[in-house]
Amino acid sequence: MTDTATPLGGPPHADGGLGSQIAARQVTVRAPVAAELADGPFLRACRREPVPHTPVWFMRQAGRSLPEYRKVREGIGMLDSCRRPDLVTEITLQPIRRHGVDAAIFYSDIVVPLVAIGIGLDIVSGVGPVIDEPIRTAADVERLRPLDPGDVPYVTEAVGSLVGELGAVPLIGFAGAPFTLASYLVEGGPSRTHARTKALMYGDPELWHALCGRLAAIASAFLRVQVEAGASAVQLFDSWAGALSEADYREYVQPHSARVLAELAETGVPKIHFGVGTAELLPAMAQAGADVVGVDWRTPLAAASRRIGPDKAVQGNLDPAVLLADRNIVEQHVARVLADGAAAPGHIFNLGHGVPPETDPDVLTRVVELVHERSVRP
Ligand code: CP3
Numbered sequence: 001m002t003d004t005a006t007p008l009g010g011p012p013h014a015d016g017g018l019g020s021q022i023a024a025r026q027v028t029v030r031a032p033v034a035a036e037l038a039d040g041p042f043l044r045a046c047r048r049e050p051v052p053h054t055p056v057w058f059m060r061q062a063g064r065s066l067p068e069y070r071k072v073r074e075g076i077g078m079l080d081s082c083r084r085p086d087l088v089t090e091i092t093l094q095p096i097r098r099h100g101v102d103a104a105i106f107y108s109d110i111v112v113p114l115v116a117i118g119i120g121l122d123i124v125s126g127v128g129p130v131i132d133e134p135i136r137t138a139a140d141v142e143r144l145r146p147l148d149p150g151d152v153p154y155v156t157e158a159v160g161s162l163v164g165e166l167g168a169v170p171l172i173g174f175a176g177a178p179f180t181l182a183s184y185l186v187e188g189g190p191s192r193t194h195a196r197t198k199a200l201m202y203g204d205p206e207l208w209h210a211l212c213g214r215l216a217a218i219a220s221a222f223l224r225v226q227v228e229a230g231a232s233a234v235q236l237f238d239s240w241a242g243a244l245s246e247a248d249y250r251e252y253v254q255p256h257s258a259r260v261l262a263e264l265a266e267t268g269v270p271k272i273h274f275g276v277g278t279a280e281l282l283p284a285m286a287q288a289g290a291d292v293v294g295v296d297w298r299t300p301l302a303a304a305s306r307r308i309g310p311d312k313a314v315q316g317n318l319d320p321a322v323l324l325a326d327r328n329i330v331e332q333h334v335a336r337v338l339a340d341g342a343a344a345p346g347h348i349f350n351l352g353h354g355v356p357p358e359t360d361p362d363v364l365t366r367v368v369e370l371v372h373e374r375s376v377r378p
Helices: 031-038 041-046 067-073 078-082 085-099 112-116 138-142 153-166 178-187 195-203 205-228 246-262 279-287 301-308 320-324 327-341 361-374
Strands: 121-124 128-131 171-176 233-237 271-274 292-294 313-318 347-351
Touching (some): 067 085, 078 085, 078 112, 078 121, 085 361, 112 205, 128 178, 138 205, 153 171, 153 205, 171 205, 178 195, 178 205, 178 246, 195 205, 205 233, 205 246, 233 246, 246 271, 279 292, 313 320, 313 327, 320 327, 320 361, 327 347, 327 361
Parallel strands (some): 171 233, 233 271, 271 292, 313 347
Antiparallel strands (some): 121 128
């Protein structure tokens, strides 16, 4: 981290020169900063409180489209980069500096805790996580031992460093939800149909629940490490839950995701729960215990909010493909998402899924400006 003199995330902090005064590994945030952090637009929106403007961040903002990201990753494997606190800190901060987003997402991957407990896997460029020995039997499930904070010291260190650097900008910790993790482990890699995963789920429910129970414990421990090191909110990614019917989701998946979220309740941090293609699942996902439900681009936020109910905020849902269209198209779609989101009791602007790798970073910066300008409240 080199640029500590520049305050992150927009206007200078009230106490000035914050970044340069905070040692990189200090975990505790000073009281005035803590108050500013808790009262910022992102955390206020999570709590469904009035905001000066709609907060915005982007899934996959750390990585992918940024040239400065590609530069620091040169010659370093994805999983290796996740185990280097200096790189994790730098990559997490890059989109904050560049776009002025209202929250940082921790740079890591949903499979990092699996690697940390000894599951052999690699992240293959352009493919995703590939598992050496897929998990399909009771003996395989036994290999999924609990995650101890001592397994991921680099996460504790990176979060501590980030919290110091970020000052009043909140850091979102994250984990993969049991179903999405199970899909990678059972299939052995990315899958469009999740057929083997579902076959296990239907064919051997007892083994399925044992698998998801272990994954819930791992996800919950991974989130707890991040919150204890200073993350201000968490997001549980059930990216592929949309492959299930509502009935199957409720029977086979929701109890495990609910357990992950319940185990975080005592920390008091807001919990976001997100999946793709979940129009039919939104009420069930909300009932898993999130404070904020992430919505993909298929469901307008006003409709999503009606399905979810008045006691949750929504997050989303610009179609990521819109980022590749002309400027005026981007503006129209941003305006529409804001108008729809205004019907919800709290709205965090985001994409409906991650930033496409080919996105022009200037378009993301422009989206942040548009969201801030067009949502400003008197
Ligand atoms: O693509 C990048 O942003 C570069 C770094 C990278 C990450 N994961 C960071 C990440 C890479 C190459 C991966 C590998 C990976 N892992 C992929 C992409 C494969 C490819 O090359 O396109 C995928 C799909 C996974 C599995 C995974 N990781 C899922 C399903 C999720 C949940 C979010 C989602 O996209 O549905 C993750 C989380 C993740 N991977 C995050 C980051 C920084 C955190 C979430 C976020 O930034 O929003």
